[in-house]
Amino acid sequence: MTFCISENIDLQRFLTLAIPAKARFFCVVTCIDDIRQALEFTRARNLPLMVLGGGSNVVMRSDFAGLVMQIALRGIDVQAEVKEGAEIAADANVYVAAAAGESWQALVDFSLARGLWGLENLNLIPGTVGAAPIQNIGAYGVELDQVFYDLQALRVSDGELVVFSKSACEFSYRDSFFKRSKGEYIILSVRLCLASHGVAKLAYPGLLDNFDPSGLDQVLPMAVADRVAKLRRAKLPDPAVIPNAGSFFHNPIVDAKQEARLRAEHADLVSYLQADGRYKLAAAWLIDRAGLKGKVSEGVGMHAHQALVLINPGRCDGNQVLNFAHRIADQVEAMFGVRLVIEPQIYP
Ligand SMILES: Cc1cc2nc3c(=O)[nH]c(=O)nc-3n(C[C@H](O)[C@H](O)[C@H](O)COP(=O)(O)OP(=O)(O)OC[C@H]3O[C@@H](n4cnc5c(N)ncnc54)[C@H](O)[C@@H]3O)c2cc1C
Structure with a gap:
């Protein structure tokens, strides 16, 4: 896709809250080179920058007078074995790397299709992979930091590529280093460490129902994900119907x-x-x-x-x-x- 910057773009369709607001400038970035061009554009005109993923966790108070950069970097990959001494759970043994513009659900589906443990409780959370570390997404008793390994980000001030380990991300409940240093880094990719063998995490109220207590060691990640999906669909309104x-x-x-x-x-x-x-x-x-x-x-x-x-x-x-x-x-x-x-x- 050729990189271009458009003017006066309506953001409403990109926001799950369907708030009417316009961006003075708007672009979709699919590679690091696009990001660098976009940053050059904001620098040359002294414009503020807003990074947008799936628009499922933002409120526009008014129109945005700068450049809205929608992240569309793609790719999901299984990588090499885990290093010794890594900050990961003992049973984790498979790295999965995903580009920031992939939908979170695509990553969950990728892991479930391979029978991997780790993301089943985080099924059906809207948004992109790159936004997931921002507020350390969590649901049904699991938070991203439990499976997180590291991420690569681009520092907006000087364009440097920086790798953040789990501890450098300073994750806590719906919070991270990136939430507190809003706009300073653009997350490019995230690496998780998942497990080929695991145990279902069913402590969250309602999750255990429908499972046979004597057969819990036979439960597969897909079955947990299905249960989570059922509970979420029953409780949460679909943004496409009710913003x-x-x-x-x-x-x-x-x-x-x-x-x-x-x-x-x-x-x-x-x-x-x-x-x-x-x-x-x-x-x-x-x-x-x-x-x-x-x-x-x-x-x-x-x-x-x-x-x-x-x-x-x-x-x-x-x-x-x-x-x-x-x-x-x-x-x-x-x-x-x-x-x-x-x-x-x-x-x-
Ligand atoms: C129906 C519904 C259910 C939800 N359920 C949950 C839930 O169970 N648990 C949960 O934790 N959240 C939940 N959320 C909130 C939301 O899905 C998550 O916060 C998600 O991670 C936001 O992703 P996004 O791509 O839409 O981010 P956006 O809304 O586009 O952006 C959110 C913030 O992240 C920044 N950002 C986005 N991408 C990048 C990047 N690549 N680099 C740097 N900054 C970036 C943006 O600038 C912005 O500040 C839910 C939302 C909806 C609508």
Whole structure:
């Protein structure tokens, strides 16, 4: 594909929230050379840059006055054996490398087709491979960092190619080094370490149902992925039908004292003890208990089946979406004293 930069491009069709917004300039990059040309273009005109993957985790507050660069680098590959001493699980033995523009689902399907363990719980998460490390995607009891090996990125300031090990990515719950240094690196490819033998991770509520407890050692990754798909389809609205960006708020993490105070007031509080002694609260429970599940106001709302998912059936603009989200966060804070933090990345 010949590299070109277009002007005044409507972004709405690229965003799962279907927010109407325009990019002053827009390009699709399929190789490193395209990226370098695009960066030269922004430098020469002193324009801001926005990197776009599948648009499933962004909110456009307004039009973007710079260059939106859509990542379309392709390729998925099984690579050589794992090095000794690598930061990976003991049973992991197969490297799989994928270019940033591959869809996450293509990578999951690739691994499942080869019977590999590691991505089955992360089935059906929208978006691209390159965006997955940004917020350390997670679902059904598994996070990307559990299978992550390293990634290659291009430093925007000087065009250098840099390899980030797992520890350099500083992964934590829906967070990474890249989320905190927004726009400084463009992720080009990601390497995961998967396993040809493994055990199903079924601790997440609902996953174990439908499996015979006496035959769990016979369960294959594909069966887990199917179960995850079923649960996700039952709970999450399809963005093509009802625009949304998945979970709109993080699950808040509070200290033990605050958790105890909340539990004293709400015996059925949903919270999970973390390794550091703090507690993760279920934001969906807080929203539901505040009476906001299913609440829709002027085209924006919280989904009736999954309280954490903000929906945009009215295809409202970014300000309307964010104002509604802030009102939800205000009401939850007034009731529980806990401030919900918005998960998607906001531009400009
Ligand atoms: C229905 C639905 C369900 C979802 N379920 C989950 C879930 O279960 N778990 C979960 O964790 N998330 C979930 N999400 C959120 C979303 O799918 C993930 O965050 C996904 O990784 C975003 O990928 P994307 O390609 O769409 O990124 P985009 O939305 O395009 O971008 C997100 C951010 O990443 C940056 N970025 C993208 N690509 C690159 C790159 N190559 N280099 C540098 N920066 C880059 C962008 O600049 C932006 O800041 C869900 C979303 C939807 C719509």
